[in-house]
Amino acid sequence: MRTQSTSNETIEMYLKTIAELGDGGAPVVIARLAERLGISPVSANEMVKRLGEQGLVAHVRYKGVTLTKNGRYIAHNVIRRQRLWERFLVDHLKMEWSGVYEMACRLEHATSNVLAEALSAYLGHPTTCPHGSPIPKSDGSLPLVSTRPLTALRVGEKGCIHSIQPTTTDVYAYLNRYQILPDRNFTVSEIAPMEGPITLDLPSGKVALGRSMAELVWVNV
Amino acid sequence: MRTQSTSNETIEMYLKTIAELGDGGAPVVIARLAERLGISPVSANEMVKRLGEQGLVAHVRYKGVTLTKNGRYIAHNVIRRQRLWERFLVDHLKMEWSGVYEMACRLEHATSNVLAEALSAYLGHPTTCPHGSPIPKSDGSLPLVSTRPLTALRVGEKGCIHSIQPTTTDVYAYLNRYQILPDRNFTVSEIAPMEGPITLDLPSGKVALGRSMAELVWVNV
DNA sequence: ATTCTTTATAAGGTCACCCTTATCTTTTAA
């Protein structure tokens, strides 16, 4: 009989992903979760059931999965570790901004509490990750930022990029290439009809973003 | 049908352990391997078979397992990553010397080549870990150090501690408490009969070590 | 040479986590 505990990494990735997709506690439909994790909806469904039995999530049919208090605590700790590592990788190791999410996504599961705290201290207790997102505190609290996706703006509005939501390395690389980065100011210069691209006026020039990519860019007006 | 590849962590730990136990390429009997990994010999046997099919190890009945060229390359890279992380944890994060082996043993599997090289550069390309062992180069080469276990010395001999072989946190903590650390000079002041303890004369005082612990302490005379 | 010990392996399981296909159930949009 197998005596080892169930894989931490799997559980942590499910919880973190639920937290990321249901920002602020909105229910996440299993299909979205499966999509993001790159597994079949059936498998995700099974796993959600297991997580439910462990008291980490609650699932309401056709509404979605939400984190329990306990589940959210774990999720936020994972996010904390990831974002601390991202800071280290970017600030100290000078690694590619576009690649650190994935790298930190591996390190986050191999990081104990003691290590996370030492790392945080080493970094000077940073409050945001290189993508602009807040770093949860060690008690699991995460400040709710009031910011909107780029898709919510109208032509002519000026704003400042707050953060880039979690995505894949190639998307990060694209955004980086066109300097769509936290703290950059911009003006919305055009919004094409038929769900067409949104054109931004940045110091570095004009850039057109498709709607789904624009959804990842959170801004302050 | 499951499409994912077999867990990297498991493979890496098997290969690393074989490298550690069969220092310099000596065959490692499956029972020893199982013991160190904390699993049953039967399970280790099955896994060795799988590793053999993947061309990473060769097993000769009743003689032991050896790493293939490919297997050794992976093992040395894992060891490299672990020892680099150990340096970071001790030198930068100021973590407990006795605990870093275990911490780094988790990080080592979550570390890509790119990350390892960046880390090495950040640390100034160190050549030894905090336990005194050499750090393999990125090409997988590992200098064969000519040093002996403490158990090979005779009463009255003077020496210098070269390194502490991989062991558990509690053993590291014990050695640390009595200042049995790399680069410390000592004299063998007594060797009790009947496989009894070996007493060392250190700057910090006299310490008695059991034979199995003394086996872990490698020294230069 | 025989016995004891060590090592290896065959046989039969368990469990987590993934898969596909088929069948509901609910929501949504025409």
Add this chain to the structure above:
DNA sequence: TTAAAAGATAAGGGTGACCTTATAAAGAAT
């Protein structure tokens, strides 16, 4: 209001990595 789309789940599988309990084979010690 009804059909289509989206979401959930039942049924049946697979694999890796572990387990225990035998049994076989080799090496060591008497």
